[in-house]
Amino acid sequence: MSELTHFNKAGRAKMVDVSEKKITARVAKASGKIYMSKETINKVLSGHMNKGDVLAVAQVAGINGAKKTWELIPMCHNLLLTGVDIEFTVDDCHCYIEAVAEVKTQGNTGVEMEALTAVNIALLTVYDMCKAIDKRMYIEEVKLIEKQGGKSDFSL
Amino acid sequence: MSELTHFNKAGRAKMVDVSEKKITARVAKASGKIYMSKETINKVLSGHMNKGDVLAVAQVAGINGAKKTWELIPMCHNLLLTGVDIEFTVDDCHCYIEAVAEVKTQGNTGVEMEALTAVNIALLTVYDMCKAIDKRMYIEEVKLIEKQGGKSDFSL
């Protein structure tokens, strides 16, 4: 049975040693959703059309979040991200906004956490900008959907 | 119908002017869950008992996340947090770990975003430390559950 790798012999957390791992091209994709009221999602949509573009701010925040992952997740390695993009889908029928983040690096460890953090921070930013009119929003289904370039690929 | 408050006349995002708001004692509570496999949750639990305490790291990460909210959420105000605590519940029957964060301040704007960010970063840290053995974890039900001290109180 495999073991948690982030602990040293004393049982304390460490930053896993990846010195011997090869530098390869790595990609990770993550997604997540924020649910809100009909009224709120309509506000977001109308801002997108006219002025008051919530998702433009969330886009910048998510990319910033990806870059700051190493500061936020204690055992994460610092990496040089070579590309970050986020796509939003607004589903005004089921009242959610979905964010999908794709992160790339050339490195010796993967960028799953960077993609997941980008999604989370983007969705939290949507929350922040809509919270004056809706306190019942919630974030759901934040998950990794794809990962390439490490020991083993993964795809949901 | 109420309007999104984070935009100026040109339709661009701004940090809302709270200069005239009163400084009051404010509290916010948020919660969220991370679901994982039976095997993974058992690892987390056994680490908790013996060594390799995932949640001790997630606790520190979540508190750090609360403090860094102003850096992550673009239109958030910087605040002096006067207290942050996080509680974890491990439900090994339904295979999730729940984090509940409580944040306090004496300020002229609320700490909802700080509580939500604390929850998110704590759960992402659990993800990070378990991802070597489980890539199918997902975060669910991140939401505000209580808020006091502003214009209107809120409780789920």
Add this chain to the structure above:
Amino acid sequence: MSELTHFNKAGRAKMVDVSEKKITARVAKASGKIYMSKETINKVLSGHMNKGDVLAVAQVAGINGAKKTWELIPMCHNLLLTGVDIEFTVDDCHCYIEAVAEVKTQGNTGVEMEALTAVNIALLTVYDMCKAIDKRMYIEEVKLIEKQGGKSDFSL
């Protein structure tokens, strides 16, 4: 003749002691311009209309810059900003974009540096996003235009 206040008796820099100064409502306004080619400014303008909104990104960056001033300017005090807004004017006749930032706080020292930093970072972000098509842009006339709430008001 007045003296530079940021130095101690040994002639070394210090963060000036403002413990005894009163907490008052303070506002500062700063402005600056970035000049670019006709072609570049037209790109920025057309993005503004359709898609590819350079100034939306610069807006977020400038506000973030205001919040990070204390990390960037060594002797600056950390302050709780209570409002930040930036306005852009695009002058496609004289080929410049002007940014005007207004920053507010309730504090014992002013927010001139925050307003100036917001302007600078906003203009640098415009530079970054246009530099692939124009390497001859330059930033001009970054200056304080107004300041209220301290020992003496100032207005250009």
Add this chain to the structure above:
Amino acid sequence: MSELTHFNKAGRAKMVDVSEKKITARVAKASGKIYMSKETINKVLSGHMNKGDVLAVAQVAGINGAKKTWELIPMCHNLLLTGVDIEFTVDDCHCYIEAVAEVKTQGNTGVEMEALTAVNIALLTVYDMCKAIDKRMYIEEVKLIEKQGGKSDFSL
């Protein structure tokens, strides 16, 4: 006609994918000036001679600014800077201080923004340390003056 490269198909900002670009030695040089009153520039000069060295603080601030560029300019890549230096020229005849920053990296994208940010933060630090005696200083001519190691070299 070339296009702005920082936007995805949805018209939203992205961190440009540089994964396929070659890692080369890159250098960028930028410059800028801060103008001040005769009295102020004499203070700066006398501090330089005796004690109260404004430019020593500005030097450290500018180098720090170069290192923090990725945090400040939203679509900038994080890079490993392999060298940063700043040179100041004090022209007490025309009452300005000029900063020239040179930044180096081994990377797959250039360091123009790092050099420009170093100049800006250095000049803002001069502003901060002299603002108690002079509120009419202004920053001018912040521009790229040289760039090597990318697709095309540039020199003013």
Add this chain to the structure above:
Amino acid sequence: MSELTHFNKAGRAKMVDVSEKKITARVAKASGKIYMSKETINKVLSGHMNKGDVLAVAQVAGINGAKKTWELIPMCHNLLLTGVDIEFTVDDCHCYIEAVAEVKTQGNTGVEMEALTAVNIALLTVYDMCKAIDKRMYIEEVKLIEKQGGKSDFSL
């Protein structure tokens, strides 16, 4: 017997709740020493006289360290520092440099950690700038020497 206050009922670390504590003027002073070889200390001294001023850089670094304490020490509260100063004494007879940092705030918790962090970062900066010529330097006697404005004053 008094208890460690930084833990919640579950035995996990928390940011202690200081919401109810009064805002008072607080001061803390800390000191520490770095020992080095005769040759190294002479280099530092001669730089101080002529050019290559190690302590000017250490001064800026220490003040920056004080401001970043909340980011470095997990359970520290963010505070608005109202003054930071550092004084160095070079003892070329016993071959050490002593740093004494004084930090002030108006807040509901003390600034001991800020003063101690300022000292540490200042001394580490001296180490960094001298390490090319001396790898046997060491830091000693980092301690709090004075504290005022809290529940009880302290003086060494």
Add this chain to the structure above:
Amino acid sequence: MSELTHFNKAGRAKMVDVSEKKITARVAKASGKIYMSKETINKVLSGHMNKGDVLAVAQVAGINGAKKTWELIPMCHNLLLTGVDIEFTVDDCHCYIEAVAEVKTQGNTGVEMEALTAVNIALLTVYDMCKAIDKRMYIEEVKLIEKQGGKSDFSL
């Protein structure tokens, strides 16, 4: 006689140019001690056994400190750390806790400062969490104990 390398011709600090240095595997180890009262060290020890684990928090803080070294030490290069671990030894006879940090990178400059910063921040975190019961703790013997992979190896 060797010279301090961190200064340019004008005698001002610079980030040393390491562009031409080879990328090699580098390791550094540093150590330090915090002394405290018998009562305090017993508290720390009993927390370790039961609940209230001071060293678990110090571990996370120290690793974070290593990652933030480039932000704290002005002339330090940003590096991609490929491994960080910290080990604590509690000597309840002589009343000290020793931290030993090991840091690894693949880079063109060493990680001494990262190891030293990890030790310092870990020990300061112990200080923070015990300071409510002991104000007379002090940090001693912070030093480099090993360094490999650069121009010359070093071992104490």
